[in-house]
Amino acid sequence: MAGFRIRGDSPVVLRAIPHPAVTVAVEFGDRPFDIHGAGGRMRSESLAAGLAFGAFQVRAEGVECVQIRLSPLVAHPVLGLPLAELRGNVVALDDLWGRDTARLRERLHHARTWRERFALIDTELSTRLPAGRPVDPEVAWAWRRIVAGHGRVRVTDLAARTGWSRQRMWSRFGSQLGLTPKRAAMLVRFDQAIHRLARGHTPARVAADCGYADQSHLHHDVRAFTGTPPTAAVNEPWLAADDTAWPVHGGAV
Incomplete structure (x- = not known):
């Protein structure tokens, strides 16, 4: 899990590249992502990208966001969708969690620290995990x-x-x-x-x-x-949620 900010008045264009995990991003600063990938364009404050997604472009301005890497072994129960249906697509998290996404974004917005935000995400994931079907x-x-x-x-x-x-x-x-x-x-x-x-x-x-x-x-x-x-x-900033994830534009935590 990583928290980051993209500050400034002008948009920043980044590319997300494939990673051996299901990627979830929740924006809580009321600045939606503009996403352009193989599936077309979408605009959303949150996203979930399947394990086999292709590289896609993200245009953001003044974003505050938490990024989560989910093991594919737990992604189905957490997201509420079989990964075979998600496959390589990028979808709005609202389409999977409904109104719970907006409520989570609001709680993240009002949290004072990254530690509090990470705790909120942990609680949300832990609540959803037992509800789904595990893999064989x-x-x-x-x-x-x-x-x-x-x-x-x-x-x-x-x-x-x-x-x-x-x-x-x-x-x-x-x-x-x-x-x-x-x-x-x-x-x-x-x-x-x-x-x-x-x-x-x-x-x-x-x-x-x-x-x-x-x-x-x-x-x-x-x-x-x-x-x-x-x-x-090798210069793509969205390589992983680690110390080099956002070397220029963000504040990885």
Whole structure:
């Protein structure tokens, strides 16, 4: 979870790039986001982006916001929507939580500190978590293995370890997490690679360490996920909710 502000009277245009988590953002300063992605344009004070979303553009002015990264293993009960339905889309959180979103935004607005706001978000998520249906244990195990292996896993090996067929693993994983095991592994590997590149590691070293066939393969994956070459992608501010998430425009907490 991260809190940030984008100050100033002129709009700031940022791009959100894919991350191996479901991304939720709640704005509480009465300055809605203008979002432009593969699904078209939308304007909203809150958003939820599926696990497999493509890079999308966010135009904001004077925004105060909390960003949450949800594990796909808990995103369904929290959002109230199967990830197979959300897939790679970006939707307004109001469409999922209804009036509860406006009430949460108001409480965040009146909170005095980021600590209070994070506590409000924790309470909201904890309240929603028990209400939904968890993913199959086999799917949860496969996702954790993909993450632990930094995307360098074989789907057939995952299926064999669970006792499922490859087809069953593919079907259940896709229906519950919103993308195939192969795509999940590609996303996790990309996430590790782009952060390594952002920290200044050479493309040759990153390609070798992250399991890419060569630098061209790495270049291809980065462009596929971000729409830009690695030299541009490494400067994207919305890489993750960490100390380098908003190096210029925001105040990450």
